[in-house]
Amino acid sequence: MPVVYNKNIDEHSVLAIWKIEETEAELLAGLQLKQHEWDIISSFNNGKRMLHWLSTRLLLRTLLxxxxxIDCQFDPDGKPYLTNSDYKISLSHSYDYAAVMISKDNAVGVDIELIKHKIKSIKHKFLNDVELAQRQIGDNTEGLYVCWCAKEAIYKWHGKKGLEFKQHIHIKPFKLKNEGSLNALVELPTGTRELTVNYFKTKDGYMLGYVQAPEVIAKR
Structure with missing residues (x-):
């Protein structure tokens, strides 16, 4: 599995992408698994899901x-965490790629997606009318994927159920590039936050968005 992208976001944060070219057996050979993980693997009903699961874990091991x-668990809201490490993590996968982001300082979120024109048919499900009126979004497939990846990355960063893409995450106007950033206003139970999401398009037609920021501490 070659690491095709590896970037130190800052002194304590790293983002990497791995192209999945191995068989299940080759991926398994690089991992240490316990029974509960074998149970998860045995529940997969197709090979691609298993390849995605294995590749994100192997990339995580590589970065660490x-x-x-490495004991990677999921909390009740579905957010991954490590029981034996201080690193915050986020995992994503799409078709032939796995992406992992880790940070010692901040909560993180990453999302990678293969760009497909069919996203136009669901744009009203995750974008409001104000967002869709932006010229760089509208019917622009790449602009729509930038927004989807940004909102998905923010959702993973927050890591709590109840955050709605269309209702609670608002993309501010941005200039669409092959690699750039945008700001988004996020309505959280603790108040509104403005986050910066970085994104880039790969040469073979994938979009990736990622965010890191201090995690939200719920008020008691």
């Missing part, structure tokens, strides 16, 4: 650069 067992 450890020979120790």
């Amino acid at each position: 650069n450890t020979a120790e067992y």
